[in-house]
Amino acid sequence: MGGCTSSSTATASTSNPSHQPGKSRGQHKVLFFPDPALPCRHGQKCKRKHCDFSHGKTSLTEFIRFLRCTKKTIDICVFTITCNDIANEILALHRSGKKVRIITDTQQTTSQGSDIQQFRRAGIAVKEDHTPHHMHHKFAIIDNVIVMTGSFNWTRAAVLNNKENVVITDVKPVVQAFRMEFSNLWKQFH
DSSP: OGGGOOOOTTOOOOOOOTTSSSOOSSOOEEEEEOOSSOBOTTGGGOOOTTOOSBOSOOHHHHHHHHHTTOSSEEEEEESOBOOHHHHHHHHHHHHTTOEEEEEEOGGGGGSTTOOHHHHHHHTOEEEEOOSSSOOOOEEEEETTTEEEESSOOBSHHHHHTSOEEEEEEOOHHHHHHHHHHHHHHHHHOO
């Protein structure tokens, strides 16, 4: 994962020696939620005396840091997106010329706080499952080489309240399996 890795108290790292199957180019990270607070937009430069936002590294700031690693493409397959901090990063990626594709659950596209219509208005390609069952995946593939997956719902409640996790890895067979799943769903859904 090259320049997109750093140490953090909210992450766990392991190495994958080259003699093992599924050779990796970097580290594997694990993020755990909930966070104590959403990140302050001003970060360390915040001048407010009683700011209730987080000014340090959190699982969400690490999650967003990995989203920002996108150089060309990001394929996102998630049940719902209602966390504005994440939605703003996705929109920023799209505006900077990155190819963004999203698959989501039909019932969640109109749920309170859903950012899906905002993505569509911005010109991001979005597909839905259009079934009575849930499209309950929660993963993103960055540049076809990094996968972010786990129990983490991309919602404010998940960031601040729920016991959630995200595993970030570049192990080739794992990435390939998620790429195939995304490709199959992209063809299947409309």
